[in-house]
Amino acid sequence: MPTASRPRMRFAVIGCGMLAQAQHLPNLSRSHKAELVACCDLDRASLDHCARTWGVTRLSQDYHQTIADPDVEAICLATTERLRLPVIAAAAAAGKPVYVEKPLARELDEMYAIQKQVHASGIPLCVGFNRRNSPAMIAAHRIFRQHMEQPKSCAWRFDREGSGRPRLAEDGTAVMSVRINDDWYSWKGWVFDKEHAPHGPMVFEMGHFTDLCNWFLQAEPEEVVAAETGMLNHAVTIRYRTGEIATITTGSNGSFGYPKELYELMGQGGVVVIDHMLELRTAGIPGAPEQVVFPLVGADRHPDVGSDLGLFGWLAKTRAAAAEAVATGDPMRQFAAAPDKGHAAALDRFVDEIRGEGPTVCGVDDAVRAMRVCFAAVRSAREHRWVRLEEV
Numbered sequence: 001m002p003t004a005s006r007p008r009m010r011f012a013v014i015g016c017g018m019l020a021q022a023q024h025l026p027n028l029s030r031s032h033k034a035e036l037v038a039c040c041d042l043d044r045a046s047l048d049h050c051a052r053t054w055g056v057t058r059l060s061q062d063y064h065q066t067i068a069d070p071d072v073e074a075i076c077l078a079t080t081e082r083l084r085l086p087v088i089a090a091a092a093a094a095g096k097p098v099y100v101e102k103p104l105a106r107e108l109d110e111m112y113a114i115q116k117q118v119h120a121s122g123i124p125l126c127v128g129f130n131r132r133n134s135p136a137m138i139a140a141h142r143i144f145r146q147h148m149e150q151p152k153s154c155a156w157r158f159d160r161e162g163s164g165r166p167r168l169a170e171d172g173t174a175v176m177s178v179r180i181n182d183d184w185y186s187w188k189g190w191v192f193d194k195e196h197a198p199h200g201p202m203v204f205e206m207g208h209f210t211d212l213c214n215w216f217l218q219a220e221p222e223e224v225v226a227a228e229t230g231m232l233n234h235a236v237t238i239r240y241r242t243g244e245i246a247t248i249t250t251g252s253n254g255s256f257g258y259p260k261e262l263y264e265l266m267g268q269g270g271v272v273v274i275d276h277m278l279e280l281r282t283a284g285i286p287g288a289p290e291q292v293v294f295p296l297v298g299a300d301r302h303p304d305v306g307s308d309l310g311l312f313g314w315l316a317k318t319r320a321a322a323a324e325a326v327a328t329g330d331p332m333r334q335f336a337a338a339p340d341k342g343h344a345a346a347l348d349r350f351v352d353e354i355r356g357e358g359p360t361v362c363g364v365d366d367a368v369r370a371m372r373v374c375f376a377a378v379r380s381a382r383e384h385r386w387v388r389l390e391e392v
């Protein structure tokens, strides 16, 4: 429960659609650091749902009114990316911090205009690259960065040539591989609308992954090359100024029956793997745990199945849920307990940041860096060449 000495920060959610209903509204309602006090949406039915489900009484269809409300201290902006700059500009003028869903903008010029507004006003802004706040990612990041910065060889490393090994400048340099398995039959109609999402998944989704590559590698992206089949599949390579390489491979003709995300990091003779934020594994890093499994979030309808959690636990629960979907004819039954992707922690940690009690969670400059890689990838795929970051 919130303590009397520390009132919760009062948030309004602007855009109370699918993601907000699944994450931000319940997360704010449950938070010990933040409080849900107001909702804004053009859709009256969504507002009624917010009133019924979370007891919100301050309801509006006009975001100007919501931002001006003196009882609102901070904004969570979860409209689709058609609406970003005007809301952020209004919040900046009112001096109110903003948590904004990804992508930060549909186009480069809007993104830079947002960055300018945020810098000029000095408001804290956090972009919803939520995976940085997942317990699995935080643990993996800590292990990997510590190993990169203070590497220790494991006792059994096969050092065939010993002191006769050639000295290579790239010795120890990190590489990160990201594999995304998706099923495009599940996508919402608006993602195919060019006015809504003009550059497809490389902009509306891939920022999550370029941000993670930048964050894990702690390096400055320099150039990008990408191939895509159209909208569904792409392979992107990012080269960093200090030599690191990251690859992101997305296959959207995949299946929900297998985890969406696999991250593999290699550097300084060590490996860190994160399977869908369900478990992490390491090798070659003295003192690091070989395997850690993480608790699932959401109601677990199959506590007796896959109770060892981790990748295989999730697969067992997902198979059980898929069988229910078939038996009941309700496709939504296939969704079982899920990994913690950090949505709730992102908002709580943003409150700490706003209060000066925690680090920047995912600020505008980091988000712009991640999105520039995405825009460079779009251009590379179109022009069939490496694109340098300064070109976008």
Ligand SMILES: NC(=O)c1ccc[n+]([C@@H]2O[C@H](COP(=O)([O-])OP(=O)(O)OC[C@H]3O[C@@H](n4cnc5c(N)ncnc54)[C@H](O)[C@@H]3O)[C@@H](O)[C@H]2O)c1
Residues within 6 Å of the ligand: 014, 015, 016, 017, 018, 019, 020, 040, 041, 042, 043, 046, 061, 063, 078, 079, 080, 081, 083, 101, 102, 103, 128, 129, 130, 204
């Ligand atoms: N971080 C994640 O994991 C994650 C996951 C899914 C979606 N998203 C992002 O979240 C955003 C929202 O996605 P969604 O699936 O919830 O979309 P959605 O269409 O279900 O919801 C958007 C809501 O915004 C409302 N809206 C539109 N214009 C408005 C305005 N002027 N004022 C107030 N409300 C307005 C709509 O009525 C709708 O209810 C997208 O940008 C998407 O990329 C992020």
